[in-house]
Amino acid sequence: MSNKDLLDNIKKLRELTGVGFKDCKSALDETKGDIEKSIEFLRKKGIAKASKKMSRTASEGLALVTEKENKVSIIEINSETDFVAKNKDFISFCKELSEINFLTLGNLDKLNDFKMSNGTLVKDSLVALIAKIGEKITIRRANFFDNKKGLNFFYVHSAIEKNIGKIISVVQLDGIIKGKNKDVGNKIAMHIAASNPLAIEKDGIKKETIDKELEIIKAEITNSGKPSDMAEKISKGKIAKFINDNTLLNQVWIMDPKKKVSDILKENKIEKEIKVLNFIRYKVGEGI
Numbered sequence: 283m284s285n286k287d288l289l290d291n292i293k294k295l296r297e298l299t300g301v302g303f304k305d306c307k308s309a310l311d312e313t314k315g316d317i318e319k320s321i322e323f324l325r326k327k328g329i330a331k332a333s334k335k336m337s338r339t340a341s342e343g344l345a346l347v348t349e350k351e352n353k354v355s356i357i358e359i360n361s362e363t364d365f366v367a368k369n370k371d372f373i374s375f376c377k378e379l380s381e382i383n384f385l386t387l388g389n390l391d392k393l394n395d396f397k398m399s400n401g402t403l404v405k406d407s408l409v410a411l412i413a414k415i416g417e418k419i420t421i422r423r424a425n426f427f428d429n430k431k432g433l434n435f436f437y438v439h440s441a442i443e444k445n446i447g448k449i450i451s452v453v454q455l456d457g458i459i460k461g462k463n464k465d466v467g468n469k470i471a472m473h474i475a476a477s478n479p480l481a482i483e484k485d486g487i488k489k490e491t492i493d494k495e496l497e498i499i500k501a502e503i504t505n506s507g508k509p510s511d512m513a514e515k516i517s518k519g520k521i522a523k524f525i526n527d528n529t530l531l532n533q534v535w536i537m538d539p540k541k542k543v544s545d546i547l548k549e550n551k552i553e554k555e556i557k558v559l560n561f562i563r564y565k566v567g568e569g570i
Contacts (some may be wrong), residue, residue: 287315288307288310288315289316291310291317291320292306292307292310294311295309295310295317295320295321295324295327297365298369300358301324301410301413301414302376302414304323304473305324306320309321309324310324312431317391317473319449321387324410324413331343332387336493337416338419339362340361340362340418340419340420340570341360341362341490341566341567341570342360342361342362342363342364342366342367342566342567343358343359343360343361343367343376343419343422343567344358344367344373344376344446344447344566345357345358345438345441345446345447345448345450345564345565346358346359346376346377346380346383346444346446346450346568347436347438347445347447347450347452348380348381348384348434348436348445349382349445349464350384351427351429352433352434353426353427353429353434354427354431354434354452355380355383355384355387355388355425355427356374356383356388356424356425356436356450356452356562356564357379357383357388357421357423357424357425358366358381358421358422358423358564358566359375359376359419359420359422360418360419360420360422360566360567360570361417361419362417362418363416363417364498366415366417366419368442371411371414372411372415372419372441373442373446375408375411375550376446377446378399379404379421379445380394380399380445380493381398382398382404383422383424383426384426387426387428388424388425388426389424389426390423390424391556391563393421393424394408394421404421408421418565421462422570423564425452425456425562426483427560428457431454431456431559432454432456432458432557432559433454433455433456433460433464433467433570434451434452434453434454435453435455435459435467435468435471436450436452436471437450437451437453437468437471437472437474438450439451439475439476447562448565448566449471449475449564449565449566450475450563450564451474451475451562451563451564452471452561452562452563453467453469453470453471453474453558453559453560453561454558454559454560454561455467455470455556455557455558455559456554456556456557456559457551457552457553457555457557459552459553462552463550463551463552463556465536466546466547466550466556469537469546470543470546470547470558471561472536473530473533473535473536473537473543474530474563475562475563477530477533477536477537478563478565479528479529479530479533479561480528480529481528481529481530481562482529482530482531482558482560482561483529483530483531483532484525484529486529487525487528487529492521492524492525493523494519495524496517497519499516499517499521499524500513500517503516503517517529525531530543530558530561531543531544531545531547531558535563559568
């Protein structure tokens with residue numbers, strides 16, 4: 283192989299894999315200039331590099347939302363550092379994943395096996411990106427809201443670009459009339475991003491969550507030396523407050539502390555009652 287052919291193949295291999303000059307040359311030397319075998323060689327090398335990084339914590343990254351025809355998808359992709367979250371290759375990868383997530387309806391298994399624009403599967407492109415950037419990158423979670431039951435609204439907090447940020451909330455409402463009371467949907471989405479409710483109403487909070495909180499409350503009261511009869515009354519009041527503070531309809535409205543979210547829905551009713559059908563909130567790295 284002439285030097286010109288070698289350089290051309292290195293350039294092509296770099297474009298296909300995103301790997302550096304030296305590694306591409308080594309792969310071509312190893313495979314006697316075979317591009318396909320070189321890609322396989324580098325993938326294996328990338329997997330080896332990636333596996334060493336998988337034990338590290340990836341709690342930075344981006345959340346992205348895609349909306350078309352009132353259908354909304356949301357996805358979170360994590361990196362180890364905020365520096366990588368601002369990397370153009372990482373952002374480009376995330377943008378394409380957000381589009382694919384919309385097509386695969388929030389199904390991560392289908393997303394990982396989807397072919398990207400570079401011709402490789404998402405899971406293989408992820409390995410290549412990890413090898414190139416040198417950090418652990420994970421596709422953490424995804425969701426999808428269809429348009430069959432109500433209208434979908436979303437809010438992006440700390441946006442770095444359109445539909446990309448650190449906190450994203452999506453809410454699905456019934457009873458919204460386009461062109462009349464649609465603004466309330468955007469405000470509810472903003473409220474969810476700011477107030478982080480656990481559920482729409484009490485029955486949406488997991489029993490183990492309430493039991494755990496009640497256990498903590500009772501321990502605090504007991505340790506304070508309160509009599510048992512008084513402790514029981516106090517614990518009931520505190521758990522009721524916990525439920526109100528963490529259920530969307532009972533939360534204090536962020537734009538008017540004299541009102542609850544349920545009051546805002548009633549005030550904006552036009553033809554029929556506005557109901558919250560579903561919501562989700564992603565904060566990058568939360569719970570990791």
